[in-house]
Amino acid sequence: MTSDTSRRGFLKAATAACAMANFPGLQFPSRQCYAAGFQSPNEQPGIAFIGTGIRFHTYHGKQALKHGPCVAVCDVDSLQAGRALQVAIDHHRTHKRPLVIDAFEDYRRVLDNKDVDVVVIGTVDHWHSRIAIDAMRAGKDVYCEKPVTLTIEEGQQILRVQKETGRVMQVGTQQRTEFSKRFVTAAAMIREQRIGDVAELNICLGGSRNCGPLPKVDPPRTLNWELWQGQCRLKDYRAEPIVRDKSGWGAGFPFGRAHRYYRWFYEYSGGKLTDWGAHHVDIAMWALNKLGDDIGKIRIDPVEVKHPVAFDSEGMPLEEDRFNCAVSFKVKCTFADGIVMYVRDTAPELGFTNGIMFTGKNKSRFLVNRGKLVGTPVEALEAKPLATDAISRLYVDDASGGGQFGKTGYHMTNFMECVKSRKSPASDMQSHHRMLNVCHAINVAMRLNRSVVFDPRTETFGNDALANAFIGREQRKGYEIKA
Numbered sequence: 248m249t250s251d252t253s254r255r256g257f258l259k260a261a262t263a264a265c266a267m268a269n270f271p272g273l274q275f276p277s278r279q280c281y282a283a284g285f286q287s288p289n290e291q292p293g294i295a296f297i298g299t300g301i302r303f304h305t306y307h308g309k310q311a312l313k314h315g316p317c318v319a320v321c322d323v324d325s326l327q328a329g330r331a332l333q334v335a336i337d338h339h340r341t342h343k344r345p346l347v348i349d350a351f352e353d354y355r356r357v358l359d360n361k362d363v364d365v366v367v368i369g370t371v372d373h374w375h376s377r378i379a380i381d382a383m384r385a386g387k388d389v390y391c392e393k394p395v396t397l398t399i400e401e402g403q404q405i406l407r408v409q410k411e412t413g414r415v416m417q418v419g420t421q422q423r424t425e426f427s428k429r430f431v432t433a434a435a436m437i438r439e440q441r442i443g444d445v446a447e448l449n450i451c452l453g454g455s456r457n458c459g460p461l462p463k464v465d466p467p468r469t470l471n472w473e474l475w476q477g478q479c480r481l482k483d484y485r486a487e488p489i490v491r492d493k494s495g496w497g498a499g500f501p502f503g504r505a506h507r508y509y510r511w512f513y514e515y516s517g518g519k520l521t522d523w524g525a526h527h528v529d530i531a532m533w534a535l536n537k538l539g540d541d542i543g544k545i546r547i548d549p550v551e552v553k554h555p556v557a558f559d560s561e562g563m564p565l566e567e568d569r570f571n572c573a574v575s576f577k578v579k580c581t582f583a584d585g586i587v588m589y590v591r592d593t594a595p596e597l598g599f600t601n602g603i604m605f606t607g608k609n610k611s612r613f614l615v616n617r618g619k620l621v622g623t624p625v626e627a628l629e630a631k632p633l634a635t636d637a638i639s640r641l642y643v644d645d646a647s648g649g650g651q652f653g654k655t656g657y658h659m660t661n662f663m664e665c666v667k668s669r670k671s672p673a674s675d676m677q678s679h680h681r682m683l684n685v686c687h688a689i690n691v692a693m694r695l696n697r698s699v700v701f702d703p704r705t706e707t708f709g710n711d712a713l714a715n716a717f718i719g720r721e722q723r724k725g726y727e728i729k730a
Contacts, residue, residue: 298370442607518572543583
């Protein structure tokens with residue numbers, strides 16, 4: 248891996264400024280911090296953040312720093328690294344922690360640091376797998392944003408390395424532990440058959456974004472575009488000259504190949520299937536207890552799919568000057584036991600645009616999303632509550648303890664508790680891999696615009712050679728994932 252670090256003077260200057268900020272004569276003990284769950288400051292993990300964009304500021308930074316000091320930040324965009332570094336310095340100053348924090352462009356420099364115990368990965372999706380693998384091999388525990396993988400093969404590689412190293416890995420699918428326990432309650436209701444046998448699910452993810460032609464332009468001076476692309480084939484940097492989203496989540500960037508909008512390119516992500524699908528398909532399959540490899544084959548039929556560009560016969564986009572992920576879709580997934588799961592952008596006839604609607608064979612149904620859990624079966628909980636262990640039994644190791652369960656930030660707390668206990672976290676990599684394989688398989692069906700049959704046991708599409716070609720992908724020399 249190579250990078251033009253000489254033109255990244257900002258990072259060096261920022262690190263130097265951080266060092267000078269340490270007041271002379273004022274001594275801080277190593278890792279002094281006062282978070283619950285650890286008996287002494289020396290127990291608390293040294294934390295590094297690799298990828299310091301939107302998720303660092305909305306979740307990772309504020310939640311992880313409750314449990315230990317920041318040792319380093321890393322980003323291939325020096326502007327983002329500088330912003331994160333300032334946040335960490337301000338936090339350390341307020342909490343009387345050491346003010347010397349490293350800042351790097353190359354994540355391997357982070358992993359070489361023996362003071363780093365925990366790595367929080369918030370990079371673009373196509374970097375998740377390699378960094379997670381390298382971090383575990385370096386002896387670090389890992390919290391990684393979803394989706395952890397870009398292909399089925401990457402999940403297999405991560406699981407092999409996790410088994411070899413024994414590291415703890417938490418996936419950032421917070422719906423398993425937060426949002427006022429709405430999703431875990433919904434999952435427990437399905438396990439308790441509160442709507443009887445499930446007949447059908449409708450999962451709404453919203454549609455991917457669309458755009459017009461994006462012009463070729465020089466990348467921002469702060470962004471190492473070659474390094475950002477990692478395993479992907481080199482492409483010209485493209486971006487609009489204006490910023491369209493001036494408010495809301497992730498606002499402030501122009502439509503383009505990097506930063507917020509990379510997720511609408513199959514080269515770097517999987518559109519809504521690996522964005523919101525990694526949350527809602529996860530809860531649906533978790534509730535149905537279909538995260539093992541013994542659930543039988545799944546038939547996946549694209550009912551309606553609209554892409555913003557044409558695709559060739561091998562499922563590859565024919566234009567590269569605009570977003571290419573599906574902007575609207577309805578896909579029917581039929582499990583071996585007959586349960587039908589529709590994954591779609593929206594369901595106007597059902598009256599909702601985001602969330603999961605479970606329907607039983609007896610026509611009883613309820614809806615769950617981040618804002619509500621509603622329906623007659625939910626109302627019935629008041630008279631007949633869930634069993635006392637209904638929620639705890641959802642997890643490999645009970646993650647439902649403590650008064651913070653269900654509140655914002657608990658997912659990170661659960662991870663940190665597992666760093667200490669060595670138990671399985673709420674969003675373990677094994678179940679994430681099996682769920683995300685289904686999301687990947689849905690994307691394959693949409694890109695080929697035909698039915699496919701996915702076998703969770705073999706993690707293949709049987710004898711379908713064209714579909715099987717998507718299980719892995721060619722990786723750029725020097726950036727290959729090796730496991």
